[in-house]
Amino acid sequence: MEFLEGIAQVSRxxxxxxxxxxxxxxxxxxxxxxxxxxxxxxxxxxEELQHSTRKFQL
Known part of the structure; x- marks a missing residue:
């Protein structure tokens, strides 16, 4: 019986x-x-920042 209780505890x-x-x-x-x-x-x-900064490039 103790063996089965041990298995049940391990399973839990x-x-x-x-x-x-x-x-x-x-x-x-x-x-x-x-x-x-x-x-x-x-x-x-x-991507938006790159697009926005293109207008400032020479």
Whole structure:
């Protein structure tokens, strides 16, 4: 009986750890999406700045 309880406890711990890993992956995915959006915005701003500064070139 103790053996089965031990297996059940290990299974619960594995499930908890899996949930923790899933939560971390979700957070990292959200961060990567934010970085992607910010990078795209920055690229657009850089293009606009280049376009704006062309009129000042001799």
């Amino acid at each position: 711990m594995a499930a908890e750890n899996t949930q923790s890993v899933v939560a971390s992956v979700q957070e990292q995915t959200a961060s990567m999406e934010q970085i992607t959006t910010a990078s795209s915005t920055l690229a657009e701003m850089a």
